[in-house]
Amino acid sequence: MTFEQELYEIVPELKQAKMLHQELVNQKNFSGYPPNSYAERPETSTNIPNLVFAGDWVKMPFPCGLMERAVSSGLLAANEILHREGLQRRSLLSVNPEGLLQI
Numbered sequence: 001m002t003f004e005q006e007l008y009e010i011v012p013e014l015k016q017a018k019m020l021h022q023e024l025v026n027q028k029n030f031s032g033y034p035p036n037s038y039a040e041r042p043e044t045s046t047n048i049p050n051l052v053f054a055g056d057w058v059k060m061p062f063p064c065g066l067m068e069r070a071v072s073s074g075l076l077a078a079n080e081i082l083h084r085e086g087l088q089r090r091s092l093l094s095v096n097p098e099g100l101l102q103i
């Protein structure tokens, strides 16, 4: 199996280990970030007063992915609700990419 071969290349000591159990999981539910998908994603805020989006599929103004993206988008959504209620937004700290990595 390719994974096993690669594992032994990375950690050769494991070749001597006794395998007790192995399971290959091949699911189709992993988050996807295919090229050019950015433009298609909805932003946190919508024109509908009581609808905001959060989740790892939402368009984000700073680089993040997977769980980090899910949490960050939730914070942006919470901030949007605070703003709509006339309350103070919470500061969110993130990296500030330059050059090619700029969003």
Ligand SMILES: Cc1cc2nc3c(=O)[nH]c(=O)nc-3n(C[C@H](O)[C@H](O)[C@H](O)COP(=O)(O)OP(=O)(O)OC[C@H]3O[C@@H](n4cnc5c(N)ncnc54)[C@H](O)[C@@H]3O)c2cc1C
Pocket: 027, 029, 030, 031, 054, 055, 056, 057, 065, 066, 067, 068, 070
């Ligand atoms: C196998 C696997 C391994 C992963 N490993 C990592 C990792 O190591 N590190 C990492 O950062 N990320 C990892 N991820 C990605 C991470 O799990 C997701 O990015 C994150 O969970 C996305 O959070 P979310 O809240 O956007 O969506 P989800 O966690 O998918 O939550 C969406 C929720 O909405 C519910 N739902 C869907 N439709 C409806 C409906 N119609 N009505 C009501 N509820 C509904 C679902 O049941 C689900 O509970 C992994 C994902 C998978 C599948």
